[in-house]
Amino acid sequence: MPAKRIEWIDFCRIYTAFCVIVRHCDRHYGFPAYVADLFNYRSLIFFFFLMAGYFTHRAAANQWLDWPRAKKLLWPYLFWTLISLIVLQPFMHIPELRVGDWSWISPHMLLSEMGLASWCYWDFSNVPLWYLRTLLIFALLSPVLQRMPSKVMFGVILITFAASDVLCQVDCETAASHHMQGIDWLPFRLYESVLALGFYLTGLLVRRYVSGEQLTAFVRRYAWVPVLGALALLPVVLLSGFYPPVQSSALVLLGVATTLSIGSLFEHYLPRVCHWVAQWGPAAFFVYVTHFIVLRWLRVLITGEYGGHFTPWQAAIIPWGVLAALLAAYTLLIRLCPRLMQVLALAPVSHCPDSKKPA
Numbered sequence: 001m002p003a004k005r006i007e008w009i010d011f012c013r014i015y016t017a018f019c020v021i022v023r024h025c026d027r028h029y030g031f032p033a034y035v036a037d038l039f040n041y042r043s044l045i046f047f048f049f050l051m052a053g054y055f056t057h058r059a060a061a062n063q064w065l066d067w068p069r070a071k072k073l074l075w076p077y078l079f080w081t082l083i084s085l086i087v088l089q090p091f092m093h094i095p096e097l098r099v100g101d102w103s104w105i106s107p108h109m110l111l112s113e114m115g116l117a118s119w120c121y122w123d124f125s126n127v128p129l130w131y132l133r134t135l136l137i138f139a140l141l142s143p144v145l146q147r148m149p150s151k152v153m154f155g156v157i158l159i160t161f162a163a164s165d166v167l168c169q170v171d172c173e174t175a176a177s178h179h180m181q182g183i184d185w186l187p188f189r190l191y192e193s194v195l196a197l198g199f200y201l202t203g204l205l206v207r208r209y210v211s212g213e214q215l216t217a218f219v220r221r222y223a224w225v226p227v228l229g230a231l232a233l234l235p236v237v238l239l240s241g242f243y244p245p246v247q248s249s250a251l252v253l254l255g256v257a258t259t260l261s262i263g264s265l266f267e268h269y270l271p272r273v274c275h276w277v278a279q280w281g282p283a284a285f286f287v288y289v290t291h292f293i294v295l296r297w298l299r300v301l302i303t304g305e306y307g308g309h310f311t312p313w314q315a316a317i318i319p320w321g322v323l324a325a326l327l328a329a330y331t332l333l334i335r336l337c338p339r340l341m342q343v344l345a346l347a348p349v350s351h352c353p354d355s356k357k358p359a
Contacts, residue, residue, distance in 0.1 A: 006212050008219075009051065010281025011274045012263035016047050017287040020128070021319040024295055028312040033319075039234055041248075043255025045131055045192075046199045048288075050256055052135055053203020054215075059143035070140035076344050077132040080289045081114050084126035087293055089113070091306040092125055121189050126292050134193050138200045146204060153205050160198030161249040167191035195249055199256070216264070223264040226257035283330040286345040287323065294322050 019040055027034040059066065090097060093104045111117040113124060114133065121130035138145070148156065168191040210218070237251070266274040298318060299308045310318060334341050341347040 005278075005281065006216065007278040008216065008263040008267040008274060009260075010278035010284075011266055012047065012259050013051070013281045013284035014277050014287075015262060016044050016259060017284045017291075018319060018323050020044050020288060021291045021295070021322050024127075024292055025315045025318055026310045026312075028315060031312045031316070033312070033315050035234075035238070038238060039230060039255075040259070041230070041237070041251040041255035043252045043259065046196060046252055047256050047259050048131065049135070049138075049196045049199040050203045052138070053200040053205075054207045056139070056142050056146075056204060056207070059146050063143040065140055065144070066142050067140070069142070070136055072346070073132060073136040073139055076285075076289065076346060077114075077129070077136055079344050080126065080132070081129060084124070084129065084293065085110070085113055088125035088296055091296065091300065094306070119190050119193065121192075126289075128288055128292050130189075130193075131196075132289070134196050135200075138197065142204070145201060148201075150205060150208065153201055157198050157201050157205065160194050160201070161253070164191045164195035164198065164249045167194060195252065198249070219260050219264045220268060223261040223268070226254060226261045227265070230254055230258040280327055280330075282348050283327055283345075286330045286333075286341075286347070287326045289345070290326055290329075291322055294326065298322070 019037070022033055023037050023040075023044065025033065027037050056069075089104075089109070096102070096104055108117060113126075113129075115121060115124060115130055116133075121127055124130060145153075206215070233251070233254070263274070266277075295318075296306065299310070300306055302314065303309065330341075330345070330347075333345075334347055338347070
């Protein structure tokens with residue numbers, strides 16, 4: 001793992017976290033938020049899986065499971081699950097609460113909230129938690145995954161990309177649009193976790209041969225290629241109805257490459273902006289795991305309903321306010337309780353003013 005942070009990748013982290021906020025706001029057809037979200041080709045979370053694989057430390061020769069890394073992810077997973085249960089679940093059961101019905105509180109609800117009762121991440125009240133659940137499994141198994149020969153790993157990556165496209169065809173959105181029945185054999189949204197494995201393995205494979213400096217040089221050399229390709233395909237994808245139900249791993253890969261290119265282009269042409277944004281890179285995880293809770297509260301406050309809809313103008317402005325508020329909260333919390341933020345928000349030691357750096 002590189003000893004120092006890579007500035008343009010930290011820029012990409014905050015850029016991607018912001019785009020996730022945009023995605024979880026209402027996207028009205030034809031408005032800028034819709035087009036900007038479509039431009040990512042549903043690649044956002046897969047950028048994080050790619051980076052997680054790339055920055056996974058090399059396993060020891062006698063290591064088969066990475067318990068320390070899994071435990072490090074387990075604490076925020078359990079904590080943010082608990083917060084979601086306390087903050088969001090009551091809003092989902094307002095009719096029952098009004099008549100004094102508490103039967104919805106059960107062990108099954110807890111398992112569903114953790115994504116353990118079924119693989120469908122719609123069981124979460126805080127949807128982004130599926131990333132933590134899935135990444136925790138990958139982290140635990142990373143020593144086994146790293147033992148794959150490069151050719152085998154590359155073959156598995158191709159299989160996951162192809163399998164994701166096939167599995168997507170029986171996703172719940174596609175099923176609903178075609179009035180399909182009898183698809184209980186396949187947990188909905190499985191295809192995204194399969195694709196996530198492909199990107200995690202891609203990160204592991206790239207790191208095996210490409211250092212941070214080499215990656216920076218390569219992305220910088222070809223930075224305009226993915227961006228121009230994404231822009232050229234955007235009208236076709238928009239008119240063909242790609243969004244939202246139809247998924248393509250090739251387009252997702254293009255979206256991830258475009259994200260990397262955008263970070264490199266900002267570093268080259270707007271270095272001061274890149275540097276300013278990149279300083280918030282370590283806050284990206286905190287922004288990701290908290291933004292959905294904040295957005296749900298805003299929906300209730302602004303629309304009066306848990307499932308209410310923002311207007312186009314609200315959807316354009318709210319992501320900026322949420323990002324600014326969460327970065328401010330991160331800055332405050334990192335000063336008040338740095339060690340707690342290391343555990344619950346995966347804040348690096350270098351970002352915690354009261355923490356001692358290891359020798």
